[in-house]
Amino acid sequence: MTAMYHPTLGVHDLEVAREWFTRVFARPAFRWEDTLDPKLLDPDYPRNYSFFFFIHDLHYVVLCPQLHATGALRGQTRYQDVPEGMIGVGWYTDDAVGMFDRLTEHGITSHDQKGRRITSENPPVSPMAPDIHVGFTDPETAGYRHEFVRIGDRHLEYYSRQADPRLRPDWVRPPVDPNDPLRIERTSHHTFLTADPERAERVYVDAAGGRVIGQRRNEELQALSTFITLGDSVVEFAVPDPKSPAAARVSSGLDYYHGISLQVADIEQVETHLAHAGVPTRRLSTEVTSIDPEAAFGMQWRFITRRPI
Structure with a gap:
């Protein structure tokens, strides 16, 4: 594991949550669809179902489950009927396929973004793009839904500029911002x-x-x-x-x-x-x-x- 990818909060109303987070953390929100180059993504992948904040050194995502299971993710049910609250936590990995192999060795089962079981014959290729691997542990065997992701190299410069600056080679945790009301x-x-x-x-x-x-x-x-x-x-x-x-x-x-x-x-x-x-x-x-x-x-x-x- 290289870093935490992001915690995910599930909400019913994205705009209400966006206003709250902007007011509390005094940081701008940005939409998922603005974090990756759309020319490199499957056009059927859903848009406008989440927004991101970068809070000092924390990459944080707010997601609306009702808007998520559309387009290329139509039919997946992992967030169906969940109350508002935390619905997952993700981690960057250099080798998602190997990571899910290790989870299997330890009795932890996992599924991909469409809800299909991850196996050696069915690696967790994302509907976003073939060089993005994303999968989730099953809560029944892992206790919680832990996400592991590998973003293909061709996406990293764009994503680090638009969403997560920790992916930049020269990033270091910044000092306290004198303009941050939370210090x-x-x-x-x-x-x-x-x-x-x-x-x-x-x-x-x-x-x-x-x-x-x-x-x-x-x-x-x-x-x-x-x-x-x-x-x-x-x-x-x-x-x-x-x-x-x-x-x-x-x-x-x-x-x-x-x-x-x-x-x-x-x-x-x-x-x-x-x-x-x-x-x-x-x-x-x-x-x-x-x-x-x-x-x-x-x-x-x-x-x-x-x-x-």
Whole structure:
């Protein structure tokens, strides 16, 4: 894995979500169809079903499931009837075919963008273009829908210019932008709730090549957390205590993408900006404030001054 591709948030109304993210994060939105050269794509691939934000060092996607399953993706059902909230997380890989082979070796099944099982005879070729490989783990065996993608070399210059600057050879994480009302320093980590941490390690460590970097108690969630680094990101897998509020989220046995923590320079400035933006926050400690899922399309945004690991 080279880096996190993007988390994906599912929403019912793209325009409402676009306005909210623009107001909260003070960054421009850009449409999926503007991120790749259309001359290199299948003209039947659906358009206008998502938009992207680049938030300091985080490539983030908001997608409307009702608009997604059209054109070349007509008939796929992976996001059918999902409530608003996180519906996936993607990773760049240099070898998508090899990655899905390793997942299979560890008992993790996967499907392509049309919902077909990925096998050695059916590699995950995207309907977008033959040199883009995209596939997804089945939640039933992986706990969650994890996406792995390889973008063909001929697309990278355009995509890095239009969507994800981290793909540029000279990119480095920028310092705090003095014009950023949130004063973001970096993405700290992504938090999943799980009842099966061994399964999470099978996907992220055994198959994907990540590394466990620590464990600690998460008192906010009443959970024991394992932190794994993969690519350029850190993922927290939190096992909730029995009968804790978070335990209900994983009672089905599937993992739950709870939210993202951003490290910031000044908590008070974050709260001041969000108050002016009309977004309620909850102060969790002197070092942490959050936008709770009820106010953020089903996921939590935490703003912290110190990373947990």
